[in-house]
Amino acid sequence: MQPLPPAESLNQRLADIGLRSTPQREVVYSELLRKRDHPTAEEVFARVKSELPTISLATVYNCLETLVQCELVRAVNFERSPTRYCPNLRPHAHFHDEQTGRTYDIDLPPAVLSEVNQVLPAGFDASSVEITFRGQARPAS
Template identity: 35%
Template sequence: MKEKIAGTGLKVTHQRMVIYDAVLQMNFHPTVEQIYEDIQGENPSISLGTVYKTLETFVEYGLIDRVFTEEGVRRYDPNLEHHGHIYCTNTREIVDYYSEELNEIITGFFKKRKVNNLKIKNITLQINGDKIDPDKDITIK
């Protein structure tokens, strides 16, 4: 963990370690508030504003990713492997979706049809929807 933070060129501080560890432990794409609540008990001196600023710094330095829900809520994702998201507007859950086939289709599509005057950095896919049966998981074949 220390090495990962240091590897980005950021200074390793206790605060950064605590916040990064919390994001890694919470594998459900947590919000700033959820991370803040999680670390509050043992780290009451770290403010919500600090958690927010630290997470945004981590995104800027490529340590974690940021995901926006349909409602515009920021969520954080420590999984840097290229993947898509399925978002349920009822339960607010985010499900990771991996498909090499889909990546190839999307990349191939934009290779054929050039996007003028834009250097594409990345393409992410997010599917928004409402869960039909709340007792069942969202799955994709």
């Protein structure tokens, strides 16, 4: 029950949903894993160009969308700013620092998650819940 190494798990997940493994998908995914600072598509694009100089922005968007479908990556939205991408698979909330714009992952204990889900009245069936804080961060770490 160890997590698979990234490349393994990517190839596996792609195969699971009938998609191919490609250099573009691999590079985009490993870039997300390398620097987990919730980059935008444009930022990922800039970063992967050194590895794959001919990659296009459209492909970066495609790959990111594919990774989201594979459930290896979460798309995160703050207000109207560009979508950011996050390869953290543990249940977590996001904290958006209003001064710096930085985003932090906040682990969500199962107990809290289940209490949150209990606020839903009968007839509401949630497939996902997203919790987003905004404020000022001065993290110890």
